[in-house]
Amino acid sequence: MATIHTFPDSDVKLTVDHVSAYYGKTKAIKDVSFQVPTNAATAIIGPSGCGKSTLIRCLNRMHEVTPDARAEGKVLLDGVNIYTRDPSEVRYRIGMVFQKPNPFPTMSIYKNVCAGLRLNGVRNRGVLDEAVIRALKQAALWDEVKEQIHRPGAHLSGGQQQRLCIARALAVQPEVLLMDEPCSALDPIATAKIEQLIRDLKGQYTIVIVTHNMQQAARVADYTAFMYLGELVEFGPTAAMFETPKETLTEQYLTGRFG
Amino acid sequence: MPGTVSIRRRVTDWTTYVLCLACVVFAIGILVIIVSSSVQHALPAFQGSGVGLFTRAEPLPCSYAPGGIPCNDFGGIEPVLEGTFYLMVLASAIAIPIGVLAGVFLSEYGRNPLGRTLSFLVDVLAGVPSIVVGLFIFSVVLWWQPTIVYSVISGGLALAVIMLPVVVRTTEESLKLVPQSTREAALALGIPRYRSILQIILPNGAGALVTGALLAVARAGGESAPLLLLELQPRIGFTGWTHSIVPIPLLVYLWGFTEPNANWQADAWAAAVTLIGIMLALSLCARFLLKRRLPGSGM
């Protein structure tokens, strides 16, 4: 039986309601339910294969992009089930940053950042300019690239590319930002910058971050969900959970006993 | 004895190297021979007509010309340039849009058993002999609109069918080279799928795509077999879409093989050289684009 912390309704941004996810016949996520609080950072941790990446991809309907993949259950964004809405609309409001930075290679930094707006019909140059500057500032990248925003983004370092992807996601002003192991491919300094960014952003955005690094969860997340073999074992405030976990499995994972 | 072993190895190394080099030289040598002998045979025509080779119509031997009318023993190949041009334009206009969209489908929506089967069938189409394609178009047009069996339209259709698998294949392959992470990034921004294909994925693979199109055009430009069937009432130059026309390869056949007049034979050689020149130009264009301008070309 899992230990799941709950919130008063006014504090909840996303509600995961009995979600199960399949790849073909394999059940990767088994009946997971929990709430994601507004304007806070929530981490999802667990050993390899526990379903954390699958879970976060269910939160913006990216899971169904994989061939032969499907999901059951409901994910409520402000009370409305995203599985009943148009997927593009959902993904506009719930942005995602991936493990390996993936800026559009053929586009300049400017075009990359405003891609989400431009390709959804925004044409006004003034609006796009303003959005690009704002997003790059929010992603703590503006100072480093302001001289070269019309040059391609390919020659940026790994950490800068990832911040570019974050700026691109922020430009459309989503309500929720999902991050799937955003620092896995980065060196420690770049990682530290992104962790600082998360701490700065979480006052404005609801952030969900998947990480295989427990200490990262301890550093950036207010709440943490621990998953094992597709099930949600424990969910609660990070500090308390890491100091005194309530479930034995959580204790075993946190103390590195999983062999 | 280490000494003897190493000598044996070195001899083998050297022999292999020389052998491979010889094969390369052989292959290039053939090209050199073709080009040089063509140029050699075409020289009289270039010398005789000069630039006019490319602007004038069929030669009018002075022995046949009524008095007063300007005559020239070599004449020009301008009509066949027109022929190649119109056929290429029509074939491209049909094959490239259809081929690109088909390639898009196979790459973006066809990553499943059905898609793989369709892709395989496209490969089969590429292997169909061009004369059979010509015969097929002949019979279809005959059934549909017999009057235009020998026309630019039917020739263009045949060449389009030949170009199609090339365009489909190169489009599909170049789009498949676009990493899945790019597609996911586009989708995750809430961009509708069709938009992401048109404005992010296609531009990403544009380089290889254009190269593929150019190579398809080059391929079709050199086809002669189907046109033998479909242009049996040759006219001089372009007289209408529903009328027959003679492209360069056909001229090479008609005047190179069956025409006794030595001057006209030289003209045919000149046409062959021109065709080789056009192929070369298209290939260089493709390489140029690959290296410099368009992204996503894998260089």
Add this chain to the structure above:
Amino acid sequence: MSDTPEPAPKLLTNRPIDGEISMIKAHLMEMSDWSLQMVQQGMAAMKAADPAAAARVVGMDDRLDAFDVDIEHEAIRILIARQPAARDARTLGAVLKVNTYLDRIGRLGLDVAKYVRDTPVKPPLPQWSLLEMMCEQGCSMVRASMSAFTTGDVHLATQVYDADDAVDELNRQVLKECIHGLQGDPPEPPELVIYVLISRHLERIADNACKIAEKTIYMETGHRRREFLTANNKVAL
């Protein structure tokens, strides 16, 4: 609910940090033995009013200090290297605190020895027997709480707490008897006052033993003593 019971994970029983924690707990045990020796030898020196013995106790301070510093270094090193969480983290936090408590215990013994130099009481006055009882009980509480700490025995830790009352009572008794003695007929020598101070020190030793017990409970359960007792339907005093 899952359809099939999830397989239990294969657990590591021999993590590197396990060995390190065992070792650091063993060092704390050594430190506690040394501290208690300082207490007992200090008391013996006081009873015999032997300045040489007292000087020996003062000489023991260096080693006590070394224990303090070394164990602290060891704990910090483990924290940096292993970045522990949950029980391991609580354990290392507890180790650092217990380190301080044992240092205080040793120092209390040292203070008793120092009184020998300035205020020897020879022969010991009748109230000394109370002090001896307090010392015995305090030392056994320290031993028990350290044993509980090393083995993680929460039950034993709660028992240590229960023994504290007796020591408090003895402390009050000493004060009463000393006041009584000074006002007596004939009055005891004024050096008796020193017994009141010693009594306080011994009471503090028992206190520190309770703190070690409290840390043991926290280390094992994550709860403070009060929460633990209420959670186990016991009454917190």
